[in-house]
Amino acid sequence: EVQLVESGGGLVQPGRSLRLSCTASGFTFGDYAMSWVRQAPGKGLEWVGFIRSKAYGGTTEYAASVKGRFTISRDDSKSIAYLQMNSLKTEDTAVYYCTRAIGTVVTPRGIDYWGQGTLVTVSS
Amino acid sequence: QTVVTQEPSLTVSPGGTVTLTCASSTGAVTSGYYPNWFQQKPGQAPRALIYSTSNKHSWTPARFSGSLLGGKAALTLSGVQPEDEAEYYCLLYYGGAYVFGTGTKVTVL
Numbered sequence: 001e002v003q004l005v006e007s008g009g010g011l012v013q014p015g016r017s018l019r020l021s022c023t024a025s026g027f028t029f030g031d032y033a034m035s036w037v038r039q040a041p042g043k044g045l046e047w048v049g050f051i052r053s054k055a056y057g058g059t060t061e062y063a064a065s066v067k068g069r070f071t072i073s074r075d076d077s078k079s080i081a082y083l084q085m086n087s088l089k090t091e092d093t094a095v096y097y098c099t100r101a102i103g104t105v106v107t108p109r110g111i112d113y114w115g116q117g118t119l120v121t122v123s124s
Numbered sequence: 125q126t127v128v129t130q131e132p133s134l135t136v137s138p139g140g141t142v143t144l145t146c147a148s149s150t151g152a153v154t155s156g157y158y159p160n161w162f163q164q165k166p167g168q169a170p171r172a173l174i175y176s177t178s179n180k181h182s183w184t185p186a187r188f189s190g191s192l193l194g195g196k197a198a199l200t201l202s203g204v205q206p207e208d209e210a211e212y213y214c215l216l217y218y219g220g221a222y223v224f225g226t227g228t229k230v231t232v233l
Contacts, residue, residue: 035222037170045162045170045213047222061220064125102160102175110160110175110215110222117169 002026002113004098009118012088020083020118022098030054030076033101033108036083038094039117048072048096051081056106066092088122095119126150128216128225135231136204144228145196146214152195153216159197160215161190163208170213174199206232 008020022034035050049062051072060072071084081098095117101108127149136142146159153159161174172181174190177197187203197214209232214225 037224044227045164045215045224047215047224050222063221097169107158107217109158110172110217111162112172112175112181114169114171 004113004115006096006098006115006118009120011121011123013124014088014090014122016088017086018088018120020096022081022115024079029079031104034074034081035099035101035111036072037097037099040094050101050108052106053104090122093120093122126218126223128214128223130214130225130228133229135233138204138206138232140204141202142204142230144199144212145193146225147196148216153192153197157216161199162213163210165210204232208232
């Protein structure tokens with residue numbers, strides 16, 4: 001059974017940093033790209049970014065709203081994906097979901113599995 | 125900035141059929157956008173329903189189907205059940221980035 005468990009959320013002041021972790025199980029983590037998606041309170045879904053598998057260079061793509069501030073990385077030996085968030089703004093307040101990308105290919109075909117999410121609140 | 129637009133809300137009777145659409149501000153949606161559809165109920169994480177336009181996941185009920193319709197991606201619910209009441213989101217791929225649609229609230233009444 002595929003499971004994705006996020007951790008690391010909490011309250012953080014504007015301008016500070018936070019790192020989220022996503023621990024995966026139930027599949028060969030290194031074969032898949034992993035994505036992060038967020039949802040501000042009462043709002044819709046927003047794609048944050050993804051990291052390809054090492055087979056495709058482990059390269060990353062980001063939404064314009066977070067590019068240059070957020071970094072996605074992965075540790076295949078531990079089956080963990082990370083989202084490093086720097087220079088946080090109040091508008092980054094959201095539930096952050098870890099997701100698995102569809103297909104072991106260079107361009108994921110979308111998202112299949114989702115974690116339960118972790119809440120990040122950016123406030124002074 | 126790319127905008128992906130969905131109907132804000134739709135109402136359907138139990139047993140009825142409803143079609144949700146997903147339009148891109150850049151023009152017609154094609155299979156190259158790998159349209160995905162997700163269902164989200166209050167307080168829950170989203171659940172994937174459809175990928176690459178019309179492919180179902182192993183858990184997707186047969187009454188859900190995806191297609192391209194008039195330059196948009198579409199999700200059709202046939203034989204709607206009360207438990208289908210939820211928010212539905214589409215997702216499109218734009219050559220390195222993904223964009224979610226604005227979401228459609230489906231009410232079963």
